[in-house]
Amino acid sequence: MADGRWLLGGAYMTLTFIDVLISASLVLVAIIVSWWLKLGLARTLIVASIRTIVQLSLIGLILAWVFARESMVEVLTILSAMTIIAAISAKNRVKKPYQGLLIDTLIALGVATFAVTLVAMLLILQVSPWYAPQYIIPILGLILGNSLTAISLTTGRLIEHLHEQQSQIRTLLALSATPFEACHRAMATAISAGMLPTINSMMVVGLVSLPGMMTGQILAGANPTQAVRYQIVTMFLICAGSTISCTLSAVFVIRRFFDKQDRLVIPK
Known part of the structure; x- marks a missing residue:
């Protein structure tokens, strides 16, 4: 990209406001379909479209x-x-x-995404300075967006299990099981649920879809081989970030649901 223009096939292309309006007309088709079939999505689509324009315009500035x-x-x-x-x-x-879920989630996301992003900046990309915004902000954003989905699925599934299986857990504790042993299967299931979207994406990447970073680089005129390598690195970073954040969130949830005497308590 140079001077706000994309290099595509050796020629520079500039996206105008008219181009944006044309793409918005495609969303208008979805809104009409929703209204026609009474899906109840028209209002949501309109709000989401407006937010997309406003939020991306602001973040661009x-x-x-x-x-x-x-x-x-x-x-x-x-x-x-x-x-x-x-x-x-x-x-x-x-x-x-x-109470305290926000702090637990913030720590899990922060530790996972910042750790993986620093590895990418210092060992893989080796950019100078390490906080170069054009690199670190997009990369952390990619990892954070995927980790957000993963951690919410993990936390939700684990908390739901702890609420529903109180009798079973207390029975295991009475039989001398530790909190980890009593909740191990629930933790494994919850983490697997959180990782499923990332794993599914990795399974079909390049076959069913071309991910955002790779598509963007190809549209910008980058060598397809380099675009593929960047995408592979990105997918691995996302996988690592999601795994670490899911694991940390599961550990934090278990800590909240057991007291110092290893008794099951339901926090409010």
């Missing part, structure tokens, strides 16, 4: 300003804000939240 300055404080502030918003969103998806 913010990123342009941050990219030009390359300030570590500003970059870390944006990354922290992204993580907090993701934690709030993940917590809100859980049907039976408990």
Whole structure:
């Protein structure tokens, strides 16, 4: 990309406001179909479309300003804000939240995404400075978005099991099982549920779909081989981030549901 234009097939292409309106007309078709079939999605689609335009336009202005300055404080502030918003969103998806779930989710997401992102920046991409915004913000955003879905699925499934299987868990505890032993199957099932979307994506990547990073690079005129390598790295980073965040969230949930005497308690 140069001067706001995409290099495609050796020629520069510029997306205009008219191009955006044409793409918006496709959403209008979905809205009409929803209204015609009485699906109840028309209002949601309209709100989602408006939010997409407003949010992406604002973040585009913010990123342009941050990219030009390359300030570590500003970059870390944006990354922290992204993580907090993701934690709030993940917590809100859980049907039976408990007091302290937001903190647990924030720590799990923060540790997982920042650790994996730093590995990518320092060992794989080896960019200088390591907080270069044009690299670290998109990469952390990709990892964070996928980890958000994974951690909400894991937390929701595990909390639901702990609520529904109290008698079974207490029986296992009475038979000298530790909290981990009593909840191991539930933890494994919950983590597997959280990882399922990521695993499914990895199974069909390149066969059914071309992911966003790879598609973007190809549209920008990058060598397809390099685009593939970037996508492979990205998929592995997402997998690692999702796995770590799911595992940490499961551990934090178990800690909340058992006291110091290893007795099952249901937090409110």
